Amino acid sequence: MNRPKQDLLGIEPLTKAEIIAILDRADALYATDNAKSDAMAGKTVINLFMEPSTRTRTSFEIAAKRLSADVVNVSESFSSSKKGETLLDTAKNLDAMKPSAIVLRHASAGAPQMLSSAVRARVINAGDGSHEHPTQALLDCGTMRRHAGKIEGLVVTIVGDVMHSRVARSNLFALSKLGATVRVAGPRSLLPPGIEALGAEVFDRVEPAMEGADVVMVLRLQQERMNGGYVPSLRDYSRFFGINARNVRAAKHDAIVMHPGPINRGVELSSDVADGARSVILEQVAYGVSVRMAVLEMLAG
Ligand code: CP
Numbered sequence: 001m002n003r004p005k006q007d008l009l010g011i012e013p014l015t016k017a018e019i020i021a022i023l024d025r026a027d028a029l030y031a032t033d034n035a036k037s038d039a040m041a042g043k044t045v046i047n048l049f050m051e052p053s054t055r056t057r058t059s060f061e062i063a064a065k066r067l068s069a070d071v072v073n074v075s076e077s078f079s080s081s082k083k084g085e086t087l088l089d090t091a092k093n094l095d096a097m098k099p100s101a102i103v104l105r106h107a108s109a110g111a112p113q114m115l116s117s118a119v120r121a122r123v124i125n126a127g128d129g130s131h132e133h134p135t136q137a138l139l140d141c142g143t144m145r146r147h148a149g150k151i152e153g154l155v156v157t158i159v160g161d162v163m164h165s166r167v168a169r170s171n172l173f174a175l176s177k178l179g180a181t182v183r184v185a186g187p188r189s190l191l192p193p194g195i196e197a198l199g200a201e202v203f204d205r206v207e208p209a210m211e212g213a214d215v216v217m218v219l220r221l222q223q224e225r226m227n228g229g230y231v232p233s234l235r236d237y238s239r240f241f242g243i244n245a246r247n248v249r250a251a252k253h254d255a256i257v258m259h260p261g262p263i264n265r266g267v268e269l270s271s272d273v274a275d276g277a278r279s280v281i282l283e284q285v286a287y288g289v290s291v292r293m294a295v296l297e298m299l300a301g
Pocket of ligand 1: 052053055057127260262
């Protein structure tokens with residue numbers, strides 16, 4: 001993928017054909033219920049997670065085990081980074097143990113790129129700061145394609161904290177390459193300047209952004225990346241930008257509702273919609289294992 005060393009650092013460097021190849025392989029794996037294979041037998045995958053994660057870390061672990069790889073999980077709280085070791089030193093020491101792949105989540109944008117040039121193992125970006133979360137975008141696109149039968153021509157409305165969202169950035173790159181129309185809606189304070197240049201149509205209000213949408217992708221309000229001042233209060237945010245049973249009716253009658261998780265219930269998304277008939281949130285999670293199997297198999301299998 002990101003040549004010459006085959007890493008997955010982001011969606012931005014991928015071609016449309018490369019994205020489709022991953023989705024096609026993930027679909028094939030999903031159809032077998034992610035059947036166990038020996039594609040990575042005798043190989044080791046290290047999950048190096050320097051930020052919290054439930055879905056991505058577990059999903060990569062299950063995916064690697066389905067491919068018969070040995071999996072080692074390293075989290076920040078139990079690593080020597082607590083004693084002051086740099087990320088690069090940590091990665092080089094792990095690389096000396098000869099893993100086939102290092103899956104990295106890190107709070108700093110660009111951390112996977114830095115590792116890529118320093119280690120022999122394949123590097124897979126599992127989310128770096130507000131930069132990219134490529135496997136999340138791949139599983140999101142795959143879920144949309146499974147529902148609509150295609151991506152080209154879909155209208156996808158992304159609502160919420162776009163500013164801090166690596167999920168939104170990766171999806172913008174992927175959906176633009178695949179021919180979807182992408183709209184973003186949120187308070188101006190949470191829409192990065194120049195987002196139009198990435199191919200997004202910008203809306204200040206939720207209902208007009210959702211008119212005729214095939215997909216409503218709701219983003220988490222990332223309070224851990226805010227130093228205050230982005231929204232007046234959670235109640236105000238929810239009132240104007242929260243997705244609920246009333247405003248979701250502006251989308252197409254068969255529109256699906258997505259969320260990468262974790263959800264702030266009652267803030268960006270009401271529980272009746274999160275758990276309702278339009279929601280494909282748990283399907284996203286299920287398909288994520290197939291996407292991560294496809295990525296691991298193609299890079300390190
Ligand atoms: N979607 C996602 O990245 O979730 P986690 O933070 O739980 O991995």
